Amino acid sequence: xxxxxxxxxxxxxxxxxxxxxxxxxxxxxxxxxxxxxxxxxxxxxxxxxxxxxxxxxxxxxxxxxxxxxxxxxxxxxxxxxxxxxxxxxxxxxxxxxxxxxxxxxxxxxxxxxxxxxxxxxxxxxxxxxxxxxxxxxxxxxxxxxxxxxxxxxxxxxxxxxxxxxxxxxxxxxxxxxxxxxxxxxxxxxxxxxxxxxxxxxxxxxxxxxxxxxxxxxxxxxxxxxxxxxxxxxxxxxxxxxxxxxxxxxxxxxxxxxxxxxxxxxxxxxxxxxxxxxxxxxxxxxxxxxxxxxxxxxxxxxxxxxxxxxxxxxxxx
Amino acid sequence: xxxxxxxxxxxxxxxxxxxxxxxxxxxxxxxxxxxxxxxxxxxxxxxxxxxxxxxxxxxxxxxxxxxxxxxxxxxxxxxxxxxxxxxxxxxxxxxxxxxxxxxxxxxxxxxxxxxxxxxxxxxxxxxxxxxxxxxxxxxxxxxxxxxxxxxxxxxxxxxxxxxxxxxxxxxxxxxxxxxxxxxxxxxxxxxxxxxxxxxxxxxxxxxxxxxxxxxxxxxxxxxxxxxxxxxxxxxxxxxxxxxxxxxxxxxxxxxxxxxxxxxxxxxxxxxxxxxxxxxxxxxxxxxxxxxxxxxxxxxxxxxxxxxxxxxxxxxxxxxxxxxxxxxxxxxxxxxxxxxxxxxxxxxxxxxxxxxxxxxxxxxxxxxxxxxxxxxxxxxxxxxxxxxxxxxxxxxxxxxxxxxxxxxxxxxxxxxxxxxxxxxxxxxxxxxxxxxxxxxxxxxxxxxxxxxxxxxxxxxxxxxxxxxxxxxxxxxxxxxxxxxxxxxxxxxxxxxxxxxxxxxxxxxxxxxxxxxxxxxxxxxxxxxxxxxxxxxxxxxxxxxxxxxx
Numbered sequence: 001x002x003x004x005x006x007x008x009x010x011x012x013x014x015x016x017x018x019x020x021x022x023x024x025x026x027x028x029x030x031x032x033x034x035x036x037x038x039x040x041x042x043x044x045x046x047x048x049x050x051x052x053x054x055x056x057x058x059x060x061x062x063x064x065x066x067x068x069x070x071x072x073x074x075x076x077x078x079x080x081x082x083x084x085x086x087x088x089x090x091x092x093x094x095x096x097x098x099x100x101x102x103x104x105x106x107x108x109x110x111x112x113x114x115x116x117x118x119x120x121x122x123x124x125x126x127x128x129x130x131x132x133x134x135x136x137x138x139x140x141x142x143x144x145x146x147x148x149x150x151x152x153x154x155x156x157x158x159x160x161x162x163x164x165x166x167x168x169x170x171x172x173x174x175x176x177x178x179x180x181x182x183x184x185x186x187x188x189x190x191x192x193x194x195x196x197x198x199x200x201x202x203x204x205x206x207x208x209x210x211x212x213x214x215x216x217x218x219x220x221x222x223x224x225x226x227x228x229x230x231x232x233x234x235x236x237x238x239x240x241x242x243x244x245x246x247x248x249x250x251x252x253x254x255x256x257x258x259x260x261x262x263x264x265x266x267x268x269x270x271x272x273x274x275x276x277x278x279x280x281x282x283x284x285x286x287x288x289x290x291x292x293x294x295x296x297x298x299x300x301x302x303x304x305x306x307x308x309x310x311x312x313x314x315x316x
Numbered sequence: 317x318x319x320x321x322x323x324x325x326x327x328x329x330x331x332x333x334x335x336x337x338x339x340x341x342x343x344x345x346x347x348x349x350x351x352x353x354x355x356x357x358x359x360x361x362x363x364x365x366x367x368x369x370x371x372x373x374x375x376x377x378x379x380x381x382x383x384x385x386x387x388x389x390x391x392x393x394x395x396x397x398x399x400x401x402x403x404x405x406x407x408x409x410x411x412x413x414x415x416x417x418x419x420x421x422x423x424x425x426x427x428x429x430x431x432x433x434x435x436x437x438x439x440x441x442x443x444x445x446x447x448x449x450x451x452x453x454x455x456x457x458x459x460x461x462x463x464x465x466x467x468x469x470x471x472x473x474x475x476x477x478x479x480x481x482x483x484x485x486x487x488x489x490x491x492x493x494x495x496x497x498x499x500x501x502x503x504x505x506x507x508x509x510x511x512x513x514x515x516x517x518x519x520x521x522x523x524x525x526x527x528x529x530x531x532x533x534x535x536x537x538x539x540x541x542x543x544x545x546x547x548x549x550x551x552x553x554x555x556x557x558x559x560x561x562x563x564x565x566x567x568x569x570x571x572x573x574x575x576x577x578x579x580x581x582x583x584x585x586x587x588x589x590x591x592x593x594x595x596x597x598x599x600x601x602x603x604x605x606x607x608x609x610x611x612x613x614x615x616x617x618x619x620x621x622x623x624x625x626x627x628x629x630x631x632x633x634x635x636x637x638x639x640x641x642x643x644x645x646x647x648x649x650x651x652x653x654x655x656x657x658x659x660x661x662x663x664x665x666x667x668x669x670x671x672x673x674x675x676x677x678x679x680x681x682x683x684x685x686x687x688x689x690x691x692x693x694x695x696x697x698x699x700x701x702x703x704x705x706x707x708x709x710x711x712x713x714x715x716x717x718x719x720x721x722x723x724x725x726x727x728x729x730x731x732x733x734x735x736x737x738x739x740x741x742x743x744x745x746x747x748x749x750x751x752x753x754x755x756x757x758x759x760x761x762x763x764x765x766x767x768x769x770x771x772x773x774x775x776x777x778x779x780x781x782x783x784x785x786x787x788x789x790x791x792x793x794x795x796x797x798x799x800x801x802x803x804x805x806x807x808x809x810x811x812x813x814x815x816x817x818x819x820x821x822x823x824x825x826x827x828x829x830x831x832x833x834x835x836x837x838x839x840x841x842x843x844x845x846x847x848x849x850x851x852x853x854x855x856x857x858x859x860x861x862x863x864x
Binding site: 153154155158159162189253255268269270271272273274275276299300301 | 790794797798799800801802803804805806808809815817818820822
């Protein structure tokens, strides 16, 4: 299959078409289900991946965050990484992953940041909802425990990040290192597109977090539903992160814009309807959509069973 | 008394010079009475028809609505059974008193119906409500008959329930999920008419306008429980203006009522007071008093068709004049009071009517001092009503309304709903302009304008229009963002920036509706042209660019 120009998009039911031809493709790509890929998409059985490694342990007393020194946040060192796709290496690459008219792939130099090892879970989000008295019109399955939370919008994800930052900054339950970070100009938020991609592929231009070959034992994709966060081992994945491919799409704090990526001066057109980038694909996707460079986008109010998020700690 | 008997239906007919009981007390001299135990079939028929309506798709579409119908049917059915048992045991026969139809019932009802037709033509929810109006009529007849027969043996059968149901629904009806309250509201209206009575000019008569009584009572409860959103009240008040030239339409309908029932002085004086006070307020502050027009459309409707019930308003011309003036003053004051308490302002026209009804006897007595006042009699304000004087007053009212229309104070454009106008007035420090700006933007935000939500969030960050409240601001930014307004999303990431942007075309379609017009299909060039005319500077540039 040759690469085609497409953009993954999710709508909230009432999409307003725009003047831009580039963005019109987004609208064309919408399906009645709210999710549309640029190609046919086969029905697949439930993912039956089993793990020899124990799954992560979450601490109920610590907001159900992972039982780790930094509550599951992993340091990503400063430095450059290759961003976007080179179709010569990755035949599944889509047009919107091209860096510019003259370059297929770019290099982005990022300062140090931290990212959550696992996707935010249902238990973690339920604690937030209970303690912050946060209400969602359509509730996700609150009994799903350690599964990644889904059916949350971009705004819900940010609300969770704001609440958790306030909790971690003030609570004695938070590790001292984390509290120190947060009181020294670091903030809990969503990762931006570049941070997410670097965390997923490391400093090499990998197609998937574990390498360039499709592996059903490394990610939950082409399946019927989510699996518990971090339950699929991935020893080859950079920085020890899990589920960077598949399980649920993950919101980022980047507006959807054509490359080259510029986190300092995003050329956002305030007259156009907001679309925000999500990354990583979901259980509902084929392998082409769980690649490290694939770029999905959705309305910030979209709440879908295949969209979740993970948090990052960044210096602002 | 002549009597007839009809063995087929065990009923008897009689002509009587005067019927007994409270209902029949006001019946004309020539009335016909139908008596018989089988007459219970009539409320049973109304109940059955009412019950059958619940199987139509309009009702079946909502489970609560279905249960509301069935619960109301059950109440009526139980009541019918008890009445049957009681009449069987006592041998008492119930009767209907038939008289010539009363103009204050059928003419009012026809005017109401014409308003529904014209308004419904331009606002589809009225069409969807038509079946529920019919259901309320059936319920009202069954309820009223049973209530009358519970208290006495006769019921004056006529068009009485029509104006009560129609005028109640012209101002408020409950949403489908709460429609059982609509039947309760109707029942309360009829009970108010039956039980809350006084002796006026030697006759027992109801004190309160039945629809105004129940509307006032339910309005109070809705305000106190902050649950207006379970009704269509605000939408009803604002969508009347969707019908083009609605003021002229209501004016013409009002002339019919004025001609037949001599209520010109009430409606005209109330309108004149409201026009006058609005103009005075504008002259003093530079901003309009009412948001949507010089007199809100629903108030204009109310002063023609709600407050003018001949049975519950003064009978003397000076009394009518005072009554109208008090209504105008009451509405004007209530608008500010409701605003000050953050309550929906559309209740302004409803709350003061029961109080005014209570003052009717006092007003009529007070103006008796003006008896034999020659100057007043010369201008038709003597205490003795005359049709000629009413016609003269109508002429004055026609000239007054024509003048107001000519200077653009009725169906003309009104700046009160223009956001740029209030934004400028707020900057200039005009009276309550910042509060009005926040109120208008809140309304538009509730209508899904992302731009308006973002503006409110920015106000709460900057503390310019409202007191600083960053937490509250985040809520508005989140809503703006979910409505795909990009600046709202960026503000959610960095609230302290309080970034603002011009409204998108979609926002303009909401911001320029002037009370609810559907602009979603309007071509963009026309939209921007309209926005430019309404003071949106950025739209003028877009509009010029489109033309070029």
